[in-house]
Amino acid sequence: DVKVTQSSRYLVKRTGEKVFLECVQDMDHENMFWYRQDPGLGLRLIYFSYDVKMKEKGDIPEGYSVSREKKERFSLILESASTNQTSMYLCASVDRGVSNIQYFGAGTRLSVL
Amino acid sequence: AQSVTQPDIHITVSEGASLELRCNYSYGATPYLFWYVQSPGQGLQLLLKYFSGDTLVQGIKGFEAEFKRSQSSFNLRKPSVHWSDAAEYFCAVRLFGGGADGLTFGKGTHLIIQP
Numbered sequence: 001d002v003k004v005t006q007s008s009r010y011l012v013k014r015t016g017e018k019v020f021l022e023c024v025q026d027m028d029h030e031n032m033f034w035y036r037q038d039p040g041l042g043l044r045l046i047y048f049s050y051d052v053k054m055k056e057k058g059d060i061p062e063g064y065s066v067s068r069e070k071k072e073r074f075s076l077i078l079e080s081a082s083t084n085q086t087s088m089y090l091c092a093s094v095d096r097g098v099s100n101i102q103y104f105g106a107g108t109r110l111s112v113l
Numbered sequence: 114a115q116s117v118t119q120p121d122i123h124i125t126v127s128e129g130a131s132l133e134l135r136c137n138y139s140y141g142a143t144p145y146l147f148w149y150v151q152s153p154g155q156g157l158q159l160l161l162k163y164f165s166g167d168t169l170v171q172g173i174k175g176f177e178a179e180f181k182r183s184q185s186s187f188n189l190r191k192p193s194v195h196w197s198d199a200a201e202y203f204c205a206v207r208l209f210g211g212g213a214d215g216l217t218f219g220k221g222t223h224l225i226i227q228p
Contacts, residue, residue, distance in 0.1 A: 033215060042203065042220035058215065090156060100145060102216055104156035
């Protein structure tokens with residue numbers, strides 16, 4: 001089974017802190033994604049990466065950055081956390097073969113106080 | 114830009130009753146189409162997908178969906194719901210041939226099951 005693991009299920013941080021959200025996949029997928037999920041807004045794409053050290057902005061990249069130093073790991077960085085970044089964050093990786101299915105991690109619920 | 118509309122924010126269904134969740138997309142060509150389910154506190158799990166071929170697709174947990182090109186719809190159905198089906202359901206589309214494989218999601222439908 002494909003496994004996408006997000007290192008934390010819950011995080012509580014203070015305004016201004018630097019926050020790292022980590023995501024690891026074990027299926028050698030090239031493409032990985034970070035979404036944020038908010039009630040009534042669904043999932044919105046923050047950033048994606050299609051290869052090591054490659055990244056592209058999604059629909060809402062402001063206030064975020066990412067890092068992909070190894071194929072299996074994709075990190076989301078909040079340089080200076082703000083209260084409006086309180087949200088559920090979901091990581092996904094995609095099988096670009098026949099299925100083209102995105103596999104999701106369990107999510108990290110981040111609260112910024 | 115492509116968009117996905119799930120017109121029902123909440124739906125309440127009695128256990129054992131049938132279910133239909135609506136999804137419409139806005140895009141000129143036929144995209145890849147997906148339905149995902151999210152149980153409380155969990156990530157998203159794929160229920161089913163449509164790429165081409167037979168327009169009625171079967172998924173896991175007894176769900177099916179029908180692609181109707183003329184209506185730009187991909188509605189999810191289940192003949193008899195169970196209490197464990199209570200969850201958030203997301204329809205998603207992917208641009209065929211899109212380089213990034215990113216998905217565009219609807220805003221979700223929250224399914225409530227009445228005993």
